[in-house]
Amino acid sequence: MNQYFKSLFIFHLFIFMWSSIYAQSNIPQFVSTHSSLNSFPLVEGTAAPIIFDGTDEGILLAVENLQKDIQAVSGKSADLKRGIEAENTVLIIGQLGESILIDELVKKGRIEISHLANKWETFQIQTIQNPLPGIDQALVIVGSDKRGTIFGIYELSKQIGVSPWNWWADVPVKEKSAIFIHHGIYSKGTPAVKYRGIFINDEAPALSGWTQEKFGGFNHKFYGHVFELILRLQGNYLWPAMWGRAFYDDDPLNGPLADKYGIVIGTSHHEPLMRAHAEWSKYGEGDWNYQTNKKVLQDFWKTGMERQGSMEATVSLGMRGDGDEPMSEENNIALLEEIVADQRRIIEEVTGKPASETPQFWALYKEVQEYYDKGMRVPDDVTLLLCDDNWGNVRKLPAIGAKDRKGGYGMYYHFDYVGGPRNYKWINTNPLPKIWEQMNRTYQHGVDELWVVNVGDIKPMEMPISFFLDFAWNPDAMPSTSISQYTKDWVGNQFGSEYASEIAQLVSGFGKLSGRRKPELLNHKTYSVHFYNEMSSVSEEWKELEILSDFVKSKLAITYHDAYYQLVEHPIKASANLHRLYESTALNELYHAQGRNLTNKKADEVKTYFENDALISAFYNNSLADGKWSHMMDQTHIGYTSWQEPRTNVIPQIDYLEVPEKGSLGVSISESTAFFPESKSLKSVTLSPFDNQKVKLELFNRGESSIDFKINNKSKWLKTSLESGEIETQVDVVLEVDWSLAPKGKSIAEFEIRSGKDKVKVEVPIHSYEIEESFKGFVPSFGVLAMEADHFSSKYEENPVRWQVVEDLGKTGNSIMATPEIAFTESDTIQGSYLTYDVWFEEAGEYEVNVLTGPTLNYLNAEKGIQYGLAANEGEPILVSIHENERQRRWDTWVSNSINVTKRKLNFQKGHNQLKLYMVNPGVVFQKIIIDAGGLQESNLGPKESFFKY
Numbered sequence: 001m002n003q004y005f006k007s008l009f010i011f012h013l014f015i016f017m018w019s020s021i022y023a024q025s026n027i028p029q030f031v032s033t034h035s036s037l038n039s040f041p042l043v044e045g046t047a048a049p050i051i052f053d054g055t056d057e058g059i060l061l062a063v064e065n066l067q068k069d070i071q072a073v074s075g076k077s078a079d080l081k082r083g084i085e086a087e088n089t090v091l092i093i094g095q096l097g098e099s100i101l102i103d104e105l106v107k108k109g110r111i112e113i114s115h116l117a118n119k120w121e122t123f124q125i126q127t128i129q130n131p132l133p134g135i136d137q138a139l140v141i142v143g144s145d146k147r148g149t150i151f152g153i154y155e156l157s158k159q160i161g162v163s164p165w166n167w168w169a170d171v172p173v174k175e176k177s178a179i180f181i182h183h184g185i186y187s188k189g190t191p192a193v194k195y196r197g198i199f200i201n202d203e204a205p206a207l208s209g210w211t212q213e214k215f216g217g218f219n220h221k222f223y224g225h226v227f228e229l230i231l232r233l234q235g236n237y238l239w240p241a242m243w244g245r246a247f248y249d250d251d252p253l254n255g256p257l258a259d260k261y262g263i264v265i266g267t268s269h270h271e272p273l274m275r276a277h278a279e280w281s282k283y284g285e286g287d288w289n290y291q292t293n294k295k296v297l298q299d300f301w302k303t304g305m306e307r308q309g310s311m312e313a314t315v316s317l318g319m320r321g322d323g324d325e326p327m328s329e330e331n332n333i334a335l336l337e338e339i340v341a342d343q344r345r346i347i348e349e350v351t352g353k354p355a356s357e358t359p360q361f362w363a364l365y366k367e368v369q370e371y372y373d374k375g376m377r378v379p380d381d382v383t384l385l386l387c388d389d390n391w392g393n394v395r396k397l398p399a400i401g402a403k404d405r406k407g408g409y410g411m412y413y414h415f416d417y418v419g420g421p422r423n424y425k426w427i428n429t430n431p432l433p434k435i436w437e438q439m440n441r442t443y444q445h446g447v448d449e450l451w452v453v454n455v456g457d458i459k460p461m462e463m464p465i466s467f468f469l470d471f472a473w474n475p476d477a478m479p480s481t482s483i484s485q486y487t488k489d490w491v492g493n494q495f496g497s498e499y500a501s502e503i504a505q506l507v508s509g510f511g512k513l514s515g516r517r518k519p520e521l522l523n524h525k526t527y528s529v530h531f532y533n534e535m536s537s538v539s540e541e542w543k544e545l546e547i548l549s550d551f552v553k554s555k556l557a558i559t560y561h562d563a564y565y566q567l568v569e570h571p572i573k574a575s576a577n578l579h580r581l582y583e584s585t586a587l588n589e590l591y592h593a594q595g596r597n598l599t600n601k602k603a604d605e606v607k608t609y610f611e612n613d614a615l616i617s618a619f620y621n622n623s624l625a626d627g628k629w630s631h632m633m634d635q636t637h638i639g640y641t642s643w644q645e646p647r648t649n650v651i652p653q654i655d656y657l658e659v660p661e662k663g664s665l666g667v668s669i670s671e672s673t674a675f676f677p678e679s680k681s682l683k684s685v686t687l688s689p690f691d692n693q694k695v696k697l698e699l700f701n702r703g704e705s706s707i708d709f710k711i712n713n714k715s716k717w718l719k720t721s722l723e724s725g726e727i728e729t730q731v732d733v734v735l736e737v738d739w740s741l742a743p744k745g746k747s748i749a750e751f752e753i754r755s756g757k758d759k760v761k762v763e764v765p766i767h768s769y770e771i772e773e774s775f776k777g778f779v780p781s782f783g784v785l786a787m788e789a790d791h792f793s794s795k796y797e798e799n800p801v802r803w804q805v806v807e808d809l810g811k812t813g814n815s816i817m818a819t820p821e822i823a824f825t826e827s828d829t830i831q832g833s834y835l836t837y838d839v840w841f842e843e844a845g846e847y848e849v850n851v852l853t854g855p856t857l858n859y860l861n862a863e864k865g866i867q868y869g870l871a872a873n874e875g876e877p878i879l880v881s882i883h884e885n886e887r888q889r890r891w892d893t894w895v896s897n898s899i900n901v902t903k904r905k906l907n908f909q910k911g912h913n914q915l916k917l918y919m920v921n922p923g924v925v926f927q928k929i930i931i932d933a934g935g936l937q938e939s940n941l942g943p944k945e946s947f948f949k950y
Helices: 003-019 057-074 100-107 146-160 206-215 220-232 254-261 277-283 294-308 333-351 367-373 432-444 462-473 480-495 500-514 534-555 558-594 599-627 888-897
Strands: 040-044 050-052 087-095 123-129 135-143 178-181 195-200 237-239 264-266 313-317 360-363 383-387 409-414 450-456 665-669 681-683 695-701 707-713 718-720 724-727 730-737 745-755 758-768 777-779 784-788 794-796 802-806 815-819 834-841 845-853 867-872 878-881 900-908 911-919 926-932 947-949
Touching (some): 057 178, 135 146, 195 264, 206 220, 220 237, 294 313, 313 333, 383 450, 432 802, 432 815, 450 462, 462 480, 480 500, 480 802, 665 758, 707 718, 718 745, 784 834
Parallel strands (some): 050 087, 087 135, 195 237, 409 450
Antiparallel strands (some): 040 178, 665 695, 695 730, 745 758, 777 947, 784 926, 802 815, 845 926
């Protein structure tokens, strides 16, 4: 990029950022329990009356909810009046142009509307002194339109202490005897994304069982709660439940109620012209085949549009195979273009308006994107709804600088999915940093017409739903550095500020651990029981979360406990129990193979943890909030054998062992799969002064009766933590090297362990060396060097590139990526920005460098995939594509493990080396670098970070 274009790029970036300053993702806290200069007394002894002179039923519903909220918070009732009366203080609510009082205040110059007039869903909350004759002070909520007014109302509700999750997660209101509004004008500006909403999907067995029991099905009684939740979260859009459900047909009141509330309805990506797929099985005749059954299908779709009438909606175009399956091969692009053209004619016939005046979208879901890539096009006024891969990785984005579309672009995203490589429906496994990374990239590429996310059963996706909709309001106001503060603010809104930091730590920690691998994909082989203390380290991480969770719960008022269980405690408790189930399964298998007398104990633990899982779910379903959420934890999650869920949870296979009465010795050593007596001698990994973990022996008993052991060690520099003792089950013996006594260079120490007639020789190789005093960087151990990607030694940034650390966007640490994401999208050469990592190798050699990145897809549609550069020392950088050899099974691995690994061999010299990572394209999210110097072992998380010499 030459200097002229760099300057031009920076100028436009500056203008873009400046133009978005007015829009805020959040507004300051304007509510207090104490009065201040010119503050408005919403509640002071009595509640200020509410004046609403409009006619919109949806706004009136929100006003009535505000009445209830004020009552719940303060115990005081706010009278609702239709016109002005002589009052000291009043709360005036109205829509611009639809309220006599509001319009009079505008006419008098008391309300400035330059940021409201002709805006989409914009509100303003302000205090006014002496606004009208007989009124001393007013608090005014004015909206640019219906939903803008409703959003202003619910912003006030939230700030006085009513969480949007008050009903859906039992978050208690924060009671206050007095409520004052600080003097000023408050607005969130205009939302950046026009349509922002959720998709209820994959709703059986949990949500379907719950709705049937509590409401009699997916009817208007149920949907009223959904509509209110969306509006309280300042969203506006819904794809209704569709697994055997038909929103408009199941209950004819559903559609009109959505329109009354102000919710825009869309049908999912495979349900054209407002007809649910379930309706075809009920009313359709013949095959779901446009070539053979065109007239019937056209009539079917026309009925959907006629039923829709003037109710606000976005209309899905196109056609997939029956039951959300791909179309057959013979259905070519020309046929699909014909279908779309015919559907648009139906829209025009029914509405009596040009099709372009009806919001429509075409979803590029799965194979439909291939049709687009092969040249299929739809009219410019149709929104192109892009999609992720069902696992939270966007598949395609518009090219930077592409011609604007009148219909714009949208994104269909997933927090929940049914399909390969595995269903994931049980609990929330969507870390906020991952959502931010993908949706920020989406927005930076100009996708801002429609964002909809598959949320499964709604519960337990409370926090990611909040984040998704908050972020959609103004992504520019929420950089990655704000995620931790967002988390703290969000939990503070639910549980108060006193323990907000600790609860934020809990939900962030849970997100990190659960985001490593979906619980449905876990098994006893996920984490290694042999290498890097991986299984036990993960257990300790879960244990730390449990301890902190129990501590916080003990400090919270009991009124918070139901909400705390749903939003914090349950996901941690259930997930920790599941991990222990698989840990005990892994140890049962290992111990059975080794003949340990603890084998049967581990089998019993598996049974206990399996029973605990059922008890945890039963508490959620039957006892929590007096059974309010029955069936919500009916989803199976243990015992998968394919992508599809098991009908019931299935306990993992366990083995029992007939343990002999007479005890005998067994020995295993960490960082090895070998054990005695299968191997008559054992050998440790090579130890060095720079190891980041200890090597230990496990001496175990293979019988019922206890045994004695003795270690014969004549080495002066190798120490064992025990020299002799008794073994009932097992004992740990830690190896320690006194490096002040150890010989320089490579050496081997040997010792023997005896127990009765059993004896085993253990070899411990070491490599004792020193590092230059001036060196600062990473040093390998156990034949491998591992570094978190954000722990670079230095960075170089060539405008406009900046290296950005994203906290917690990593399986074991943070991530780092090049920004802005709209620069160098078409590059296929090394750019001038890079990161360096100082590393030490005592021996020169060709070592394999493993670069671990997020599972970003080739959203740029680059011929060679998205690339980065890699070099050692002054070597010529080589290009590496994170999409090399991309195919279905590799994608399965990427998304299953939440990581992409690329490998290259580089030459390293003896001593100080410098590894360099170069930017080529944006979208490469570096998480970890592992250099295999001959000792890398198979694991899920990789080795722990190597020793860093300061």
